[in-house]
Amino acid sequence: MPSNLPTTLRTQPQDLFPSTPGIYALILQIDVPNTIQIGRLGSHTFSAGAYLYLGSARGPGGISARVRRHLRDASQKQRHWHIDWLWEIARPTGVIWSHASNTRECKWAKILNPFSSREPFKFGASDCRCEGHLLRLKSPAELRYALTALRGSSTNEVHLLHLEHPLEKTG
Ligand SMILES: [Zn+2]
Numbered sequence: 001m002p003s004n005l006p007t008t009l010r011t012q013p014q015d016l017f018p019s020t021p022g023i024y025a026l027i028l029q030i031d032v033p034n035t036i037q038i039g040r041l042g043s044h045t046f047s048a049g050a051y052l053y054l055g056s057a058r059g060p061g062g063i064s065a066r067v068r069r070h071l072r073d074a075s076q077k078q079r080h081w082h083i084d085w086l087w088e089i090a091r092p093t094g095v096i097w098s099h100a101s102n103t104r105e106c107k108w109a110k111i112l113n114p115f116s117s118r119e120p121f122k123f124g125a126s127d128c129r130c131e132g133h134l135l136r137l138k139s140p141a142e143l144r145y146a147l148t149a150l151r152g153s154s155t156n157e158v159h160l161l162h163l164e165h166p167l168e169k170t171g
Contacts, residue, residue, distance in 0.1 A: 016161060017064035021101045023108055024067055025150075026053040026083070027094035027143065034089040038082050044120040046089060050140040052096075052112065053083050053124060054105035054133040063097050071163075082124045082134070096147065098158045106130050111153050115142040 028051040035045040057066035073080070074087045109130045116135035124133035137143060151158045 017062075017067050017095070017097060018099065019062040019064045020099055021056075021058045022063040022097055022099045023054070023056045023103060023105050024063055024095060024097040025105075025108065026055075026067070026070055026092050027051075027096065028053060028086070028090040029093045030090045032089075036085060036088055038085045038120065038123065039079070041082060041120055041123060046086075046119070047136065050093075050137045050143060051090065052116065052135045052137065052146070053086075054108050054112075054135070055083075055124070056100070056103070056105045058101075063099075067095055067097070086134075092163055094160060094162045096150065096158060096160050098150070098154050099156045100154075104128070105133055107153075108150060109133060109135070111149050112146050115146045115149070 030046050030048050030051065033045060033048050035043055037043045055066065055070075057063045059065065070083065071092055073084050074092055078084055106125075106128050109125075109132075112135055116137050118130075118132035119134065119136055120132065122132055125131070137146065147158065147160060
């Protein structure tokens, strides 16, 4: 396992996430404003701040397989999905997830609308009608309200895991 994976994943590799289908949101941090190319979406200037990237996992291995793949790609800088281009400037700081077999991330995108803006347009949302599945939180503090809103709207439990980064200063 690459050593630049978040500590949480290196020290507790098993059972952090369920292998059932569900919706997830990767919590991302961009530290300084940056302009990068996002595949065919073109180049975009990202403000510094906290972002949520929404997705749903229904394949083999469910939420666990998908989230792990994202986090592995984040450390290896692979480029398959729009999100993979973003790893050049963003780092994952947490994961929100919930069991759901028939619901898509588009539902979470609607619920989180009041707390966020969509940028860039259609990021991660090539095959649905959403404006995008990358949400920029109006401030990092909005994460609390976003989580409360998701919990209030879900019949299943909504989980949050903070990822620890070895290089992140905590004091
Ligand atoms: Zn959508």
